[in-house]
Structure formats: structure tokens, C-alpha cells
Amino acid sequence: MSEALLKIADKEYKLPIIEGSEKEKAVDITKLRAQSGLVTIDSGYLNTGACTSAITFLDGELGILRYRGIPIDQLAEKSTFTEVAYLLIYGKLPNNTELGSWNENLTKHTLIHEDLKRLFGGFPKEAHPMAIMSCMIGSLSTYYQDSYDPENPEHREISIRRLLAKFPTIAAFSFKKSIGQPAIHPKNSLDYCANFMNMMFSVPAEDYHIDPEIVKALNLLLILHADHEQNCSTSTVRLVGSSLANLYAAISAGICALWGPRHGGANQEVLEMLNEIKASGKPVKQIVEEAKDKNSTFRLSGFGHRVYKNFDPRAKIIKKACDTILTKMGIKDPLLDIAKELEEAALKDQYFVDRKLYPNVDFYSGIIYRALGIPVNMFTVMFAMGRLPGWIAQWKEMIEDPNMKIGRPRQIYTGPTETSYEDAKKK
Ligand code: ACO
Numbered sequence: 001m002s003e004a005l006l007k008i009a010d011k012e013y014k015l016p017i018i019e020g021s022e023k024e025k026a027v028d029i030t031k032l033r034a035q036s037g038l039v040t041i042d043s044g045y046l047n048t049g050a051c052t053s054a055i056t057f058l059d060g061e062l063g064i065l066r067y068r069g070i071p072i073d074q075l076a077e078k079s080t081f082t083e084v085a086y087l088l089i090y091g092k093l094p095n096n097t098e099l100g101s102w103n104e105n106l107t108k109h110t111l112i113h114e115d116l117k118r119l120f121g122g123f124p125k126e127a128h129p130m131a132i133m134s135c136m137i138g139s140l141s142t143y144y145q146d147s148y149d150p151e152n153p154e155h156r157e158i159s160i161r162r163l164l165a166k167f168p169t170i171a172a173f174s175f176k177k178s179i180g181q182p183a184i185h186p187k188n189s190l191d192y193c194a195n196f197m198n199m200m201f202s203v204p205a206e207d208y209h210i211d212p213e214i215v216k217a218l219n220l221l222l223i224l225h226a227d228h229e230q231n232c233s234t235s236t237v238r239l240v241g242s243s244l245a246n247l248y249a250a251i252s253a254g255i256c257a258l259w260g261p262r263h264g265g266a267n268q269e270v271l272e273m274l275n276e277i278k279a280s281g282k283p284v285k286q287i288v289e290e291a292k293d294k295n296s297t298f299r300l301s302g303f304g305h306r307v308y309k310n311f312d313p314r315a316k317i318i319k320k321a322c323d324t325i326l327t328k329m330g331i332k333d334p335l336l337d338i339a340k341e342l343e344e345a346a347l348k349d350q351y352f353v354d355r356k357l358y359p360n361v362d363f364y365s366g367i368i369y370r371a372l373g374i375p376v377n378m379f380t381v382m383f384a385m386g387r388l389p390g391w392i393a394q395w396k397e398m399i400e401d402p403n404m405k406i407g408r409p410r411q412i413y414t415g416p417t418e419t420s421y422e423d424a425k426k427k
Contacts, residue, residue, distance in 0.1 A: 001017055001025070002016065002017055003015065003016060003017060004016075004017055004027045006032075006036075008036060008038065011036070013032065013035055013036055015027050015028060015029060015032065016028045018052070020052070021054075021057075022057055022059070026049050033410070039410040039412070041412055045230075045235075046306075049230075050230055050235060050238070050407070051230070051238070051398065053229060053230070053394065053397060054068075054091065054397070055067070055068065055088060055091075055227060055229070055390070055393050055394060055397060056068075056088075056227045056228065056229045056390070057069070057229075058228070058229060058307060058308075060305070060307035060308045060309050060310065061309060061310055062310065063308060063310045063311045063312065063313045063316075064313065065228075065313045065314065067084065067087055067088055067226065067227055068087050068088065068091055068092065070087070070093075072223075072224065072313055072314065072317070073313070073317060075087075075223055076220055076223055076224060076317050079219075079223060080191075080192075080193075080219050080223075081192060081193060081218075081219045081222040081223055081226070081386075081389075082099075082102065082103055082106060082164075082191075082192050083099055084222075084223045084226050084389065085164060085226065085388075085389035085392075086098070086099065086102050088226060088227050088389045088390055088392075088393040089160065089389055089392055089393045089396060103191065103192070105161050105165075106161060106164055106165045106192060107165070107186075107188050107191075107192075107195075108165070108188070109161050109162050109164075109165030109166060110165045110166060110168070110169050110186035110188075110195065111166075111169070111185070111186060112166050112169050112170060112173070113143045115143075116136065116139065116140070116143065117173070117183065119135070119136065119139060120132070120136075120173055120174065120177045120183075121177075123135075123177065125177075125178060125180070126178075127178070128259075128377060129171070129174045129175060129178065129377055129378055129380075129381045130255060130256075130258075130259040130265075130380050130381060130384070131259075132170075132174040132177075133170065133171060133174060133255050133381055133384060134252045134253075134255040134256050134259075135252070136170045136174070137163070137167070137170065137248055137251050137252045137255060138248055138249055138252030139248075140162065140163070140166065140248045141246050141248040141249055144158075144159065144162065144248075147159065148246035148247065148248065149246070150241065150244050150245075150246060150247060150399050151244065151399070156247070156396065156399065159246070159247045159248065160247070160392050160396070163247060163248065163251060163388065163392065164388060164389065164392070167384075167385055167388055168186075168192065168195065168196035168199065168385060169186055169199060171196070171378070171381050171382075171384075171385055172184065172196060172199030172200045173199075174381070175200055175375070175378055176199075176200075178377075181203060182203070182204060183199075184198065184199045184200075184202050184203070184204075185199070186199060190210070191215070193215045193218040193219050193222070194210045194215045196218070196385075197210060197214060197215065197218065197372075198210060200373075200374070201373060211329075213325070213328050213329065214329075214372050217321065217325045217368060217371075217372060218372065220317075220321055221318070221321075221365060221368060221369070221382065221386060222382075222385060222386035223386070224314045224317060224318060224361060224365075224386070225314075225361065225365075225382075225383050225386030225387050225390075226386055226387065226389050226390050227387070227389065227390025227393060227394070228387075228390065229394075230394075231263070231306075232257050232258075232260070232262075232263045233254040233255070233257040233258040233263060233264065233387065233391065234254065234387075234390060234391055234394050235257075236250075236253050236254050236256075236257035237250045237251060237253065237254035237391045237394060237395050238250075238394055238395065238398050238407065239253075239407040240253040240254075241395045241398060241399060242398065242404065242405070242406045242407040243406055243407075244406075247392070247395060250391075250395055251388070251391055251392070251395075254384075254387075254391045255384050258380060258383060258384055258387065259380055261301070264362075264380045264383040264384065264387070265380050266301050266302055266360070266362040267302070267362040267365050267366045267369070267379040267380060267382075267383055268366070268376055268377065268379045268380055269301035269302075270301040270302040270339075270362055270363055270366050271335070271366040271367075271370065271376050271379065272301075272376065273287075273300075273301045273302075274335040274338050274339055274342075274366075274367075275335065277338050277342070278334060278335060278338060284338065284341045284342045284345045285345055287300070287342065288300070288342070288345050288346050288349055288352075291303075291346075292349070292351045300342070300346060300352075300357075301362070301363075302359055302360055302362045302363030302364075302366075303346060303352070303357050303358065303359060303360065303363065304355070304357040304358070304360065305358070305360045308358065308360065309356040310356070310358070311358050312358060312359065312360045312361055314360075314361040315358070315359045315360055315361055315363055315364065318361060318363075318364040318365055318368065319359070319363075319364050321364075321368065322336060322364045322367050322368050323336075325368055325371060326367075326368075326371055329371055331371050333367060333370065333371065335367055335370070336364075336367050339363065339364060339367060343359050343363070362383075365379070365382075365383075366379050369382055
């Protein structure tokens with residue numbers, strides 16, 4: 001099968017079929033408008049492949065997720081976040097020397113410009129950290145105007161390192177600002193995740209004890225979030241990047257897209273929902289009923305996924321990790337019991353079964369973040385930190401494609417047909 005035949009009225013159009021390495025097939029409609037005058041319409045891109053990509057493979061029916069061919073469970077068990085970042089961005093696992101110099105490079109770029117620090121002072125105390133992150137990441141471009149040209153390979157490399165290295169520093173500073181504590185500078189003796197936890201939780205008066213179990217848990221969570229092919233925020237990064245705006249601008253836009261409750265913002269919503277259930281004392285069965293009620297806008301946060309219609313492999317790993325981590329840390333969290341009860345009730349319910357709604361990656365991640373001491377309003381920032389290498393890898397793949405075109409969808413216009421102008425003064 002190398003061609004599809006499309007018949008419109010009495011005319012036939014031959015459309016090429018392209019096949020991916022996992023035998024997925026797509027009808028290539030690039031030339032359809034030129035040949036027939038027709039565009040295709042697919043609101044929400046339910047059936048539209050926007051690009052070919054060699055980074056991440058997922059099969060929503062079989063619950064498969066692989067980065068550059070490597071199954072997510074293997075990476076979750078054996079790798080570190082910075083190694084996975086290298087894998088996603090450069091297409092292969094680094095050897096020992098490459099990993100060493102990659103980590104060293106990321107360590108050496110963690111400091112932020114002193115003037116950038118002053119920007120934090122302009123935000124109100126209650127500012128959401130995702131708003132601060134998007135603004136700060138976008139503003140990085142103002143400090144590196146001589147080295148952010150996406151078409152220059154050297155500029156690309158330095159921008160990638162700066163972004164990955166400075167993101168945790170900016171994230172931790174935004175948290176410190178929100179609680180009125182002094183910012184803690186990065187320490188070169190610590191690795192990526194340990195450094196982040198230290199910047200979050202140490203204070204000048206007292207060191208923070210870096211628990212290796214916590215560092216391991218953080219690595220795991222970030223790895224599980226590191227890429228998910230053409231989701232809403234990644235597509236945003238690609239779209240903005242396709243105009244040849246710099247990487248900082250594209251990532252800043254991706255952060256905004258991730259913030260929404262239908263996307264990464266769901267991890268914060270899940271925790272808030274579980275807290276509300278606990279406070280209200282409502283039985284979980286009632287919550288499930290409320291989520292089914294079409295007269296209400298309430299949805300079960302952390303349930304359902306556009307692509308996974310069987311199970312989310314990341315949720316499986318996170319659920320198991322949640323039990324292990326909380327046990328190791330000696331934490332008994334009543335929200336975990338409510339989450340498990342809620343999952344059990346929903347999975348038995350015909351509404352959720354019929355619509356193939358399963359817990360997604362966000363359902364249990366918040367409970368682990370809470371155990372690590374991360375405040376609820378920082379959960380989506382943690383997601384963004386994890387997703388950063390994926391956004392970068394997807395942007396780099398697009399920019400390096402010699403056939404890259406600016407992203408520019410079509411539409412079908414449904415407004416008024418030609419209408420004459422009427423002067424307001426004469427009416
Ligand atoms: N609770 C209750 N009903 C739901 C839920 C839910 N969490 N999710 C979907 N449904 C219902 C919808 O009401 C709809 O019902 P209908 O067919 O009777 O109209 C049906 O299931 C299909 O839902 P859609 O919104 O059309 O599915 P879509 O694929 O567009 O949306 C999404 C997927 C946005 C993730 C959705 O499941 C949702 O809103 N979930 C809650 C928010 C969430 O957890 N988001 C995180 C996603 S994972 C991530 O971004 C990392």
C-alpha cells in the first residue's frame with residue numbers, strides 16, 4: 001500500500017502513503033489543496049500528524065512509550081535525567097566521556113545573570129510560579145542576543161546548555177521568592193537533581209540534607225516526563241520555533257501551554273481535588289458520580305488521555321514508585337489512600353470503561369512531589385523541568401530539517417460574507 005485514492009465528485013486524486021519505522025501509516029495530503037482546491041479539517045488535531053519525528057514512539061492502544069527506541073521502564077530504572085536529556089537531544093545514549101562532559105557543561109552554566117535576579121522582585125508574592133517561569137525563560141533571550149540564532153549550530157548548542165542548566169536555578173529562585181526566603185546559589189559539587197533540591201530547601205543559616213532516595217525519586221519523575229511526542233506544549237514549541245523565533249521564546253511559549261489544567265496543570269489539580277475530597281469527607285463514589293455529570297464541568301483530574309486508551313505506562317511506573325518512595329521515607333499520606341480508592345472506583349465504572357479513561361501520569365506524581373516537600377503550586381514547574389529536554393529535542397529536530405516550513409494551518413471561514421462598511425456617526 002503506497003497510495004490512497006480519494007474521489008471527490010468525478011475526480012480521483014492519488015495521495016502518497018508514508019510509513020514510519022514502527023509501521024504506522026499516514027496519508028500525505030501536502031499537495032491536496034494544490035490539486036483539488038480542498039483543505040482538510042481536523043479540529044484539535046485528532047487525526048493529524050504534524051511532522052515525522054525520530055525521537056519518541058508511543059502506542060496508545062498497547063501502552064508503549066520509548067525514547068529513541070528505549071522502553072521507558074528501562075530508562076526509569078537505570079538512567080539519570082541528564083543522560084536521558086542527552087539521549088533525546090542527540091539521538092543516542094552518551095558514552096562515559098560524553099556523559100561526563102555533558103554533565104560538567106550543565107553544571108558550569110547554572111548561574112543566572114545578576115540583573116535577571118532583580119526581575120523576580122517585580123512579581124507579586126502570590127504570583128503563580130508557571131507565570132514567573134515563562135517570563136524568566138523568555139527574558140533569558142535578552143541576555144544572550146549575540147548567541148541565539150536558531151540557524152547557527154553553535155548558537156543552538158550554547159542555548160540548549162544554558163536553558164537546561166539555568167532552568168532549575170530559575171525554578172528554585174521563583175519558589176524562594178514566593179516564600180520570602182533568600183535565593184540559594186547553585187553548587188558545582190552537586191549533580192542536576194541534588195543541586196535543584198539544595199536550591200529549593202537549604203537556607204543560609206542551615207544546610208539541607210540531601211537524601212539520595214529523594215534525588216533518585218526526582219530523577220525518575222523527570223525521566224518519565226521528559227518527552228511525549230506531539231502533545232500540546234511540544235506542538236506549541238515547534239510552532240513558535242518554526243517562525244525562527246529563538247529557543248528561549250519557543251520554550252517560554254511551551255511553558256504557557258503546559259500550564260493549562262487539561263495538560264500539565266492537571267498535576268496541581270489532582271492534589272487540590274484529593275485535598276478537597278479529604279476535607280469534604282465525601283465518599284469517592286459520589287466524586288465519580290460528579291465527574292460523570294454532564295451538567296457539571298467537573299472532571300476527574302489525572303484521568304483520561306488523548307492518546308492512551310488502554311493504560312498510561314508512566315502512570316503504572318509512578319504508582320509503584322509512589323508506594324516504594326513513601327514507604328522508604330516512612331510517610332503515610334492519606335491522599336494516597338484516597339487516590340487508590342478513587343482509581344479503583346473509576347476503573348469499575350461503566351462511564352470510565354466505555355470512554356477508556358485511565359489514570360494518566362499526573363494522577364500519582366503529585367503525591368510523590370508532596371513527599372519530596374515540593375509545594376503544590378510548583379508541581380507544574382516540575383513537569384516543565386522534566387519536559388524541557390523533550391521540547392528542546394523536538395525543536396532541534398525541526399530546525400535541523402532542511403525541509404522545515406513555518407507552521408501555518410488553514411481554516412474554513414464561517415463568518416459574514418462581504419458586507420459594506422457603515423459609518424457609526426450616521427447610524
Ligand atoms: N473525567 C470525566 N470525564 C472525562 C474525563 C475525566 N477526567 N476525561 C474525559 N472525559 C469524558 C469527556 O467528558 C467525554 O465524554 P463524552 O464522550 O460523553 O462527551 C469523553 O470522556 C472524551 O473526552 P474528551 O475531552 O473528548 O477527550 P480528549 O482526548 O479530547 O481529552 C483529556 C483528553 C484532555 C486529557 C481529558 O481526558 C481530560 O480533560 N482529563 C482531565 C485532565 C487531565 O488529567 N489532563 C492531563 C492529561 S495528561 C498530560 O497532559 C500530561
